[in-house]
Amino acid sequence: MVGLRAGLRGMTNPQLWIAVVENGCFFALLGLAFYFNLTGAGFFNFGIGAIAMAAAFTGSWLVTEHGLSRPLAGVVGVLGAIAIAVVMELAVVRPVQARGEGELSALVAVGASLFTIIQLSGLFLGHEARSGQPFWSTAPFSVGSARVGSTVVPIVVITAALFTLSYLALQRTRLGRLTRAIGNDTDAARVLGLPINTARLLSFAAAGLIAALAGITFAGRSGVSPDNALHWTITGFLALVIGGTGTVWAPLLGGALLALANVFIPFYFGGDVLAYGLVVVAMLFFAFRPEGVFAPRVRV
């Protein structure tokens, strides 16, 4: 009875649900960035976390050290992130994949890119954590007993907007449908003479854009440092694979599930259990549902 009441106390605490929403949106956006890369290039871009970090970190550096306005710094951060993503594709991923050695070489290449971005950020902008400088924040307010922080509304709005736009872009535009076709079967697309390279490049750029917006907005919560990059990458990857790769909405569900784990595992079992809990959740999930919740439709 006591256990049940304690259990309910967690589940009925609106503050925790606000945390689930805020974290879930962030994880989902990172997952969406992964999804774009997967769709357009058939490839998990493990540099996503580093790109999100670099955008937020650079923006913050521009605001605090050079007095740029937040929106301007945000634009620079986003453009920089897109540039990094495009360079990664053109200079690293494409040449490595062109040799046709399977996915491992490309995976190691983006791994090395991840570390390079982390270290270059540290070298030029400093290794210390910086305050987040979101280009948009709202005044905190209360809903009943719960407080809604300044970054909650922006990240929810941005998430809703980006997911809707992504859905429309991928389903309703010719280029989007083309991109999906290429991700489904690159060889067939090549035979058909589709503009594979353009679509790939666009998918990298879109992933960079989404990651940057996610990073810049979420950094408003507790700052950003180069050390965040790897953790953000793994989080986004997990959000995508838990949600599945079947629809553009999948990372949203994956992000929400991951956020539930991140909030309620510490609440019920303590924060020290989180590391073990994540391994177990990931293993169970991959073992029983390796294709995620929303699986791509099986073609016979």
Added chain:
Amino acid sequence: MSARLPNVAGVLGLVLLVVWAGSDLYRSSLLVTMLTYALVALGMYVPFVLAGSLSLSYSAYAATGAYAVAIGTAHAGWPLWLGMLVAPPVAAIIAVVLGAATMRLSGFYLGAVTLLFAEAFIQLLGNLGVTGGPSGIVGLPLLSFGGWEPSPQQTVLMAVVLTGVLALALDRLRRSPWGVVIRASREVPIAVDTAGVSVSVLNLVALGAGAAIASLGGALFTTYVGAVNPETFSVNVIFLAVFMPLIGGIGNPWGAVLGAAIVVHLTLNVDSLASSGTLLVSLSVLVILVLFPRGVLGFAGTAARGGTTLLTTVTKRGART
């Protein structure tokens, strides 16, 4: 003939390194760090390069080796070398259990789960009592066989011999029927399966063998330095171990050893306080992956065969793409 060249060069290189280190404690320490990395990278070579499965738990296996030595000595009063003997089977068992639990995963999925496992393993080492918790185990005695206590130089020499023998063994294994089967399983698992060798069992054997070798790296480091703690083999080590064979060249196990030497040189021996060793290493990996996919060894081999051959390969590769 050309197959033996890397072996001869590798052994010669190790001998030169031993001579170079001499009785200098700093150089010996560099050499031990290099051999530690080399053993972890050689361990990863088996599943990663030969079988093509990216298991990222190698920090855990190195730590298993280190703790086998430390716990055996500190709690059970074993001599250090006994821990070194116990480490490989223990690490192999952990790897096989983890491998069995992740049998259905491959590629990115396997990488993600094994990386999470590695992080949880570090947390576990810090929470257990027998491992000495977060401060680990320090103050281990020096290596001793019966009454004979080898000098640091002799210890280094033994480590060099161990690493050299393992690199030679892996090179022989790579070219043996077993090696052909496992290398084929990387490209065409279905062909190997329908030829009668279960690829999942083969992968488990590769994971076990790799973990056993990597554990020796951890055991060596702890034996030489006399201490271990949960952060000794952090997630950093995993990525270094992935990068090292690629830097050296994946065509041959000696590439892993060469990669370890280059990484240790770049991170510890180059006096560049402002820039970080990690940056140099990741940049070299990018350059090598993009421009020299066969690594330093592959490039050296090509160069050795003369400029004409180089030109032909490059033009041929150009023609194909």
Added chain:
Amino acid sequence: MTTADPLLSGSGLSKSYGGVHAVSDVSFTLHAGEVLGLIGPNGAGKTTLVDLVTGAQDADTGELVLTGSPLRGGAAHRAAQGLARTFQHPQLALDLSVADNLLLGAYAARHRGLGRLLAGLVRGILRPHAPADRALAERLATSVGISGLDRHARDLTLGEQRLVEVGRALGAEPCVLLLDEPFAGADAHGVAGTTRVIEVLRGAGHGVILVDHNVDLVTTLADRVMLMERGRVAFEGSPADCLASPEMQRVYFGTAPEEVAS
């Protein structure tokens, strides 16, 4: 086992994906020294049937018997019982040499089961090269008619790749060999090599299941032919009867609509 007992038999084999019945209720027999031809249009279920027999896919229903014992388990287990196959899309390790690819079947045969896998690991380190293996590779190459053992497999033509696959299967010394479209993309030389292997196996009392689009070749080589259509056996009998059958006329030149689902 008497000579009348089949070498390999299947009964009631079915496999469906979602609502599509790739193979439904197929039964067959293969006798020692016999070549069973499997023909039919694209999507008839030929390759799926080969997959079900070799264990590359699990059947929904059905039984298989090889030399009197039930044939079950995964692909590796079935190979150990005496099956070998080639693939519609050749599955060669492109980074390895032709010799290594040819020897893969024999090598794999030596490493079946955990015990032999571990023993092979130790033996591989102690003695990586046996001269006998080189000789075996040369014999396999000669029997399928391919040369240039030290070439990379990636430099082979499609026809040569198919020959290497046949040689690889031969190296495992199977009692039943399943050939999935060995003639597609092969030149006259390739056809001759594979044909020779089939004849040799037949002469030695092994069984061969031959799947191909080339109806002329299959009917020439096979002792018996099974015509498949949409996952079912439409006709079974001697090549001559098959060619003359109304089912053959219907399936290939058709009165019935040809649904081609890939």
Added chain:
Amino acid sequence: MTRFRATIAGLLTLTVGTALTGCGSSGDDDNGDTVVIGLVCDTTGPGAGYATPACTATKETIDQVNADGGIDGKKVKVVQGNDESDPTKTPTVIQKLVSQGADALLMLTSSAGVLQAKSLIERTKIPVFMPVAANPQVTEPPSNTYLYQLGTPTSDWATVYCAAFDSLGAKKVAFLQDSSPSQVQFNKGLIDSLDCVDLDVVNGAIDATDLSAEVAKIKNAGPDAVLVATQNANFDVLAQNTLHQQLPGVPRFTELLLSSLPSAWAQAQPGALEGLVGLAGTTDTNTRTVEVAQFFAETEGADFRVNNFWTQSYDAVQILKQAIEESGTTDGEKLNAAIQEVTGFVASSGYPGFTLSFGDDKHLGADGICGLVLVEWDKDNQVAGPWSGYEPDCAA
């Protein structure tokens, strides 16, 4: 393309080539005219946040010592290494500095690295200071003969916190710590000593992106005060942001790190640190501190704000200087004995009268609790100065 590849190959060969040539001279530079101090600074790894200022402080102090005539008339030479707080590198970096003739080491890097090198330091027999480290495990036995820290044991922290809680009348206190094993172990002594209050311990994951669950638990328990016990600035800021939002009005305390990291204050949301009380190492009421701050301000500029990273780095060099001068030697064992003779060294941190002493079984320098200063943050997330609620007394 071919030429490009060849050029890159040439560059790579050069880099590798330096392995054979560049490190040929690692002889013993200690020819008696100089004192060589080895400095291990993590300037590019996870410890860069605190190691960088501490490293600068150490080098500036050594420059001043040299300008004043050196130690015993000998110039001080600095040899420096960077281990990126990676324990597999720390032993080698130490060996490198020792082979370059280091007579003593100042380590501004992670505790894990130094723990890894403990056995090595014991064998090498040269004194090692960790001037700014707060983790006392490093200087606890075994293998601690040559290791020293300037800090205060956590039992002294507990005394200060208890007095502070008492001044607020807080009986029930929530204790929020990051669950990294090293932090849990570090806090164990503190928790054991905080028997003055009813303590409710809550763990959060160190790399958490969110602490709402932990704070919700704290809120449910209804404490009179909250102590955030972490050495991880990100965790601390995230915790303060969340507590400020969800438990406004409940007094908050933190450990020693945050007060020394102005960059971390900027990470907090506007006003999130208002009213927070934390441990610090310096106060303007100590004239020694003011003098040292003025010295650093000469090179660091007018904006310079002193904290214990600077004062402790300064003091470590001065203690080393005093020990070498009193023993007249740089021999490791004799120098070590001389360090253990240092008593009543007037520190440049803490309250006036705060002293440092070392001994055979005293490897943590602080004498008493008045090396600790409680400071309070204002609504601009800046440290406003000492907290009015309670001041540790040097006489206590």
